[in-house]
Amino acid sequence: MSKHEKKTSSLLHYPVLVVFSLFFIGLFTLDMVTPDRSYSELENTTLSQRPALTQFTAKGLNSYFTAYTKYVKDQVAGRDQWISLQSVVETTLLQKQQNGGILLGKEHMMFPRTYGLLSSEERTLPKNTAALTSLCQRYPGKVNVLLAPAASDIYKENVPANAPLLDEDGYLDQLSAAVQTAGGSFVDVRQTLTAHKSEYIYYRTDHHWTSLGAYYAYSQLCQTLGLTPFDTAAHTALTANGFYGTHYAKARTWNAVPDVITYYDLANTLTVWNVTAAGQPTEGQTTGLYDTEKLSVYDKYAMFLHGNNGLSRVQGNGSGRILVIKDSYANCFVPYLTANYADIDVVDFRNYNYGLDKLIADNGYDQILVLYNFDSFKTRPLPLPRRSTGVNSQKPKLLQSIFTNL
Numbered sequence: 001m002s003k004h005e006k007k008t009s010s011l012l013h014y015p016v017l018v019v020f021s022l023f024f025i026g027l028f029t030l031d032m033v034t035p036d037r038s039y040s041e042l043e044n045t046t047l048s049q050r051p052a053l054t055q056f057t058a059k060g061l062n063s064y065f066t067a068y069t070k071y072v073k074d075q076v077a078g079r080d081q082w083i084s085l086q087s088v089v090e091t092t093l094l095q096k097q098q099n100g101g102i103l104l105g106k107e108h109m110m111f112p113r114t115y116g117l118l119s120s121e122e123r124t125l126p127k128n129t130a131a132l133t134s135l136c137q138r139y140p141g142k143v144n145v146l147l148a149p150a151a152s153d154i155y156k157e158n159v160p161a162n163a164p165l166l167d168e169d170g171y172l173d174q175l176s177a178a179v180q181t182a183g184g185s186f187v188d189v190r191q192t193l194t195a196h197k198s199e200y201i202y203y204r205t206d207h208h209w210t211s212l213g214a215y216y217a218y219s220q221l222c223q224t225l226g227l228t229p230f231d232t233a234a235h236t237a238l239t240a241n242g243f244y245g246t247h248y249a250k251a252r253t254w255n256a257v258p259d260v261i262t263y264y265d266l267a268n269t270l271t272v273w274n275v276t277a278a279g280q281p282t283e284g285q286t287t288g289l290y291d292t293e294k295l296s297v298y299d300k301y302a303m304f305l306h307g308n309n310g311l312s313r314v315q316g317n318g319s320g321r322i323l324v325i326k327d328s329y330a331n332c333f334v335p336y337l338t339a340n341y342a343d344i345d346v347v348d349f350r351n352y353n354y355g356l357d358k359l360i361a362d363n364g365y366d367q368i369l370v371l372y373n374f375d376s377f378k379t380r381p382l383p384l385p386r387r388s389t390g391v392n393s394q395k396p397k398l399l400q401s402i403f404t405n406l
Contacts, residue, residue: 101113105155108257120379128382132145133182144187145185149373204256218230218333237265239261245259269288272285316337322368322369
């Protein structure tokens with residue numbers, strides 16, 4: 001027997017080792033020929049790119065190997081499929097009721113796992129409450145606050161038994177009292193949404209409410225302000241199937257039921273302004289209310305208002321002006337306001353670094369709506385209103401001229 005035959009014969013005594021070796025060799029080869037991805041639509045996150053070794057020191061090498069490990073993890077061939085396989089094993093074989101920080105509830109609903117306020121949220125929530133009450137005090141009778149509850153607050157019976165959940169009702173009650181004491185109006189939509197919970201008012205796989213859930217909340221705002229609601233029967237409803245949202249991106253359950261996005265065919269325009277860190281708005285771009293190209297990608301919800309822009313204006317069919325200070329929950333809500341106002345200005349502080357007082361003074365809003373979901377309200381800092389320090393500031397003049405010419 002030749003040496004080659006002896007080696008081959010000895011390897012056959014270790015079939016598991018041979019299979020695993022061939023598997024990793026094949027995976028390594030596939031990694032080498034597969035192009036790197038910069039973004040994962042499924043996970044809605046940016047993926048690590050191949051790092052460069054710039055310093056031949058102990059610290060430099062340590063940083064390089066740490067970055068390279070993360071790069072390999074992010075760029076492994078078949079990453080999406082491996083994540084799906086892990087989810088199948090954990091939820092089917094191990095019968096887990098949660099995966100990726102997402103609780104797997106009844107009726108195929110998914111909920112974020114929340115034990116309580118994080119330490120950062122314990123600091124942010126009081127500051128945001130103070131910012132909110134300050135806004136109400138500065139503009140008495142004009143500020144309306146609508147904090148949308150999470151789906152877990154409306155569908156408590158669908159949450160897995162004994163699952164850790166934040167007492168959202170208690171915090172919303174406190175915020176309602178603080179806003180009303182400060183002279184604002186708190187539009188509490190919990191009872192309204194609960195009354196319609198048998199309808200499709202929250203996505204199963206995403207953290208947002210649906211367009212129908214937003215409509216019921218909008219109708220309650222109209223009742224508060226004495227407005228006639230948007231007539232859904234007078235407009236054409238369009239739908240987009242196959243929406244898998246933010247919860248699914250984390251849980252990746254094999255039996256998830258895709259959601260359906262509904263929106264209304266409206267001819268109103270949206271002007272989006274680019275705002276620099278210094279607060280300088282550049283020339284705006286006018287387009288429609290929806291970025292329908294997003295319906296062909298993973299994050300379909302981003303089609304509403306073209307995503308989360310810092311400063312934008314929607315041209316409506318009504319009269320007067322309203323300022324909407326918001327998070328993404330407002331994106332499918334704002335189109336309904338076109339029935340009531342001529343100008344709907346929208347501010348998202350994630351992409352807007354500019355004081356509100358001058359903006360409000362320059363535009364003479366009839367109403368101000370603060371619309372967040374409670375989770376983002378307790379998490380993201382809401383800048384305190386700032387008094388104008390003078391009428392000769394260049395930035396307010398520029399912003400005023402832009403809105404005057406709209």
